[in-house]
Amino acid sequence: MIEHFSYIVTVFLMVAGLYVVIARGNLIKKLVGLSIFQTSVYLLYIAPGKLIGGTAPILAPQYGIYSNPLPHVLILTAIVVGIATLALGLALAVRIREVYGTIEEDEILALDHQVEAAQEPRGEQREEKGA
Amino acid sequence: MSLSAQLPALQVVLPLLSAPLAVLLRRGWLAFAVVTAAAWAAFAIAIGLWLQVDALPSNGVISYHIGSWAPPWGIEYRIDRLTSFVLVLVSGMAALVLPYSRASIAREIPQESHYLFYAMLGLCLAGLLGITITGDAFNVFVFLEISSLSAYVLIALGRDRRALAASYRYLIMGSIGATFIVIGIGFLYLMTGTLNLADMAARIGAIESSRPVLAALAFLTVGISLKLALFPLHQWLPNAYTYAPSAVTAFLAATATKVSVYVLIRFYFSVFGDSLVFHKLPLPQLMLWLSLLALFAASFIAIFQDNLKRLFAYSSVGQIGYITLGLSFDSVNGLTASIVHLFNHGIAKAAIFLLIGALVVGIARPGAAPPAPTFDRLAGLARRMPLTSFGIVIAGLSLIGVPGTAGFISKWYLVLAALEKGQLWLVGAILLSSLLAVAYVWRFVEAAYFQAPPPGRELKREAPLSLLIPAWVLVLASVWFGLDTSLTLGSAVEVAEGLVRHRP
Amino acid sequence: MALAVVVLARTRNLFAVVVLSGLYSFLMATVLLALDAVDVAMTEAAVGAGVSTVLLLGALHLCKSEEAKPAHRPWLPLALASVTALVLIYGAMGLPDFADPQAPIHQHVVPRYLQNEVDVPNVVTAVLASFRGYDTLGETTVVFTAGAGIIALLRRPGRRARVEEAPPCADLLLRLIGKLLIPFVLLFALYVQFHGDYGPGGGFQAGVIFASGIVFYALIFGVENARRVMPDRLVERMIAAGVLLYLGVGVAGLLLGGNFLDYFVLDPDPVHGQHRGIFWVEVGVLITVCGVMLKIFYMFASRGRGEERG
Structure with a gap:
């Protein structure tokens, strides 16, 4: 069980992040949850790369054992991808806030339904004007 | 080294180069020229690769080592018949959609953002080609993100404010999907120590029923299913397709979900080997039922949509059901049906969305932004825009699967696969679901052909040719591939036999 | 945590x-x-x-900064999250033990990386920029995509009139410290950039630090002043130029007779060629990352003004 401790922590963080993404209606909070979900995946990759007695993978004559560099490379890429997604998501949230006046998912849905309900008569009016 | 040996690299690099160039040039028409040229070059290269694969012995593979590092240390491109098939589909779609987009986005997107639109389209193309061509698991994720991020932006550029909310939802669901895929790849990497897909497949045999591998399978399945909009995970799709600019909807509908299907086939058949996927877990049954649910529920919802674009978006969810249904059979005929349908549905649906784009230009008042294609605006359309309406009907027939159209071929193979398994009730289900397709296509026919146009709208006013020609190329293609099946069906059978054959 | x-x-x-x-x-x-x-x-x-x-x-x-009360019952998400957790635990239990040197990831593929063929002591940099340089190209492209996408989303239709600039921070001490510190921040960025072969660091980290140096400048001396140093147009060009530079290195490999991103052919001495390739590639990453960061900062900064706050 002890050997798998790091995995347990990872799993907990991941699931908590996932929960926040799905359960919360606030657009920005969803994004925070998403980034926690993504961050916890880093541990899944990095933790197994560690070797007892190993050092960081920067080669020097006095060390013999190095931790595995490949996961580090992958996760560097993943971090960058994560932040790019976050930035884009925030930009979307800001735009949504500007046009809807809210960043709560439920309120946005409600506004959309209003528009759809109102569309029918308005469409006809426009048609008449066009003719 | 000769040019032909470098074709695999150029396939992805040219579209990738076009995007930053488009941003540097900043002029709408220059950006358009650069990205279109890149897309046409990519199409030519895809055909060149197709011929190269043809010249190889059966089931041959072209392997290209990026940076001259041999796999599994470096990243490898692997091109076999299936890869090449998808490359031709994706780059061909881009080559058709780009010329279309110029006239189409003129009214949908503000002038000063046009160059960014083209850059995003170039990136999306490069990302999709990159996913398809690569032989490296992590690289799949990286290029998946390129194509997804650009797709989110492209959708958000739609005029309606709901495009933003749709794009946001797609971003959240897409990122969860991508993260699931990363977790799956992580498990596989931890168990095999490699990221190269071919190397992974070779090393997975010994540990194929260990728990992390099964978990990896589960995560990859869920993650990719999110991306390909398998039924209960499809919520992002209808709104995204409805509110995106017309050219974007057509391009994404024909390529993005299809490439996800390709990734699923790659992982299922090439990496896990079908023995694991189809015998250790109840996955085929699950997929069978989800596919059936998609067929009926999504098609049923489609019938009651008021917006034509949304109707066909739901129809896409249903049609994806046919593709996954084929996968769940685990047989040569089933897989053949999936691969052929991936192609046939791609061209038919792209044709429809392109024509809807032409349609909204036609029904817009001069100079005004195009309105939503709701049914009340479509009355008597056939008199006003005969070519556009007729095109939608033909492509719609292919969606239904009428003999003589491409859609019939895929349905036929699905039925064969079902008969092979002795499941007659499935044959009935497939035919019944086609009736639902008849119902939603009929709604368009009724509005366009049998309702009187509103006064003042009887005059013929067809959409510009730059919109109609790319769309009609696809319409004709979906008839052509219904009559001459040597290209699509021939290669699909070859691929399916190659993939299902390595059963131990 | x-x-x-x-x-x-x-x-x-x-x-x-x-x-x-x-x-x-x-x-x-x-x-x-x-x-x-x-x-x-x-x-x-x-x-x-x-x-x-x-x-x-x-x-x-x-x-706005307050979240509304959740309207739904959290059972469905909770159930989904729990199922995910169960699958994860199920899978994780079969993984190799923590720090087990016999695990496949330590036995396969990696040993060759540690042999230092490209003569770059920081193995992470070597793998990142050379062995898996194509992934890093993809990563830079993702950053580029996000940057260009944010421009597309947040661009205001039409050129807006220059908003009245808030007076820059008048605190003399702060300006003095800023003037003293900023060159060092920029210098540190360059150190991180070029020392990446030997220690931790590289183009991405350096780009972030460099951009934060300029953001620091903008905060103290005002955004308009910063824009004069780093104009919008230049920043937008940087975003594209970095990716182009990276791709250019790859294409140079092609033209010189190698494969795409082949650094061996960049110099008669293959190891030297590797160094050259890694160097330019990292510069490309730096330029794009720095450009995107600055652009996002400018975008958000110009949004904040001239608009009511929620």
């Missing part, structure tokens, strides 16, 4: 959420450091704790 997440899930004040997520990232960076992932730890500290916190705060500034 777990505690931070739990509190985070329950808090509805978004400022607190953002601060907690910054804290979480910082803790994560510490854990990563303990696991020998120095490069990753550095990036996580800069990105997770730094950039994303700033971005989130910027976005909050433009939106």
Whole structure:
């Protein structure tokens, strides 16, 4: 069980992040949850790369054992991808806030339904004007 | 080294180069020229690769080592018949959609953002080609993100404010999907120590029923299913397709979900080997039922949509059901049906969305932004825009699967696969679901052909040719591939036999 | 760390959420450091704790900071999350033990990386920029995509009139410290950039630090002044130029008779060619990352003004 401790922590963080993404209606909070979900995946990759007695993978004559560099490379890429997604998501949230006046998912849905309900008569009016 | 040996690299690099160039040039028409040229070059290269694969012995593979590092240390491109098939589909779609987009986005997107639109389209193309061509698991994720991020932006550029909310939802669901895929790849990497897909497949045999591998399978399945909009995970799709600019909807509908299907086939058949996927877990049954649910529920919802674009978006969810249904059979005929349908549905649906784009230009008042294609605006359309309406009907027939159209071929193979398994009730289900397709296509026919146009709208006013020609190329293609099946069906059978054959 | 997440899930004040997520990232960076992932730890500290916190705060500034009461019952998400957890635990139980040197990831593929064929002591940099340089190209492209996408989303239709600039910070001491410190921040960025072969660091981290130096300048001396140093048009060009430089290195490999991103052919001496390739590729990453960061900052900064706040 002890050997798998790091995995347990990872799993907990991941699931908590996932929960926040799905359960919360606030657009920005969803994004925070998403980034926690993504961050916890880093541990899944990095933790197994560690070797007892190993050092960081920067080669020097006095060390013999190095931790595995490949996961580090992958996760560097993943971090960058994560932040790019976050930035884009925030930009979307800001735009949504500007046009809807809210960043709560439920309120946005409600506004959309209003528009759809109102569309029918308005469409006809426009048609008449066009003719 | 000769040019032909470098074709695999150029396939992805040219579209990738076009995007930053488009941003540097900043002029709408220059950006358009650069990205279109890149897309046409990519199409030519895809055909060149197709011929190269043809010249190889059966089931041959072209392997290209990026940076001259041999796999599994470096990243490898692997091109076999299936890869090449998808490359031709994706780059061909881009080559058709780009010329279309110029006239189409003129009214949908503000002038000063046009160059960014083209850059995003170039990136999306490069990302999709990159996913398809690569032989490296992590690289799949990286290029998946390129194509997804650009797709989110492209959708958000739609005029309606709901495009933003749709794009946001797609971003959240897409990122969860991508993260699931990363977790799956992580498990596989931890168990095999490699990221190269071919190397992974070779090393997975010994540990194929260990728990992390099964978990990896589960995560990859869920993650990719999110991306390909398998039924209960499809919520992002209808709104995204409805509110995106017309050219974007057509391009994404024909390529993005299809490439996800390709990734699923790659992982299922090439990496896990079908023995694991189809015998250790109840996955085929699950997929069978989800596919059936998609067929009926999504098609049923489609019938009651008021917006034509949304109707066909739901129809896409249903049609994806046919593709996954084929996968769940685990047989040569089933897989053949999936691969052929991936192609046939791609061209038919792209044709429809392109024509809807032409349609909204036609029904817009001069100079005004195009309105939503709701049914009340479509009355008597056939008199006003005969070519556009007729095109939608033909492509719609292919969606239904009428003999003589491409859609019939895929349905036929699905039925064969079902008969092979002795499941007659499935044959009935497939035919019944086609009736639902008849119902939603009929709604368009009724509005366009049998309702009187509103006064003042009887005059013929067809959409510009730059919109109609790319769309009609696809319409004709979906008839052509219904009559001459040597290209699509021939290669699909070859691929399916190659993939299902390595059963131990 | 777990505690931070739990509190985070329950808090509805978004400022607190953002601060907690910054804290979480910082803790994560510490854990990563303990696991020998120095490069990753550095990036996580800069990105997770730094950039994303700033971005989130910027976005909050433009939106409102209180979350509404959740309207749904949380059972469905909870169930989904639990199923995920079960599958994860099921899978994780079969994984090799922690720090087991016999695990496949230590036995396969990696030994060759540690042989230092490209003569770059920091193996992470070698793998990142050379062996898996194509992934890094993809990563840079993702950053480019996000940057260009944000421009497309947040661009105001039509050229807006110049908004009246808020007077720059008048505190003499602050200006003095700023003037003294900023050159060092920029210098440190360059150190991180060029020392990446020997120690932790590289183009991405350097780009972030460089951009934050300029953001620092903008905060003290006003955004308009910063725009004079780094005009919008230039920043937008940088975003594209960095990716082009990276691709250019790859294409140079093609033209010189190698494969795409083949650094061996860049110089008669293959190892030297590798160094040259890695160097230029990292410069490309630096330019794009720095450009995107600045552009996002400008975008958010210009949004904040001339608009009512929620």
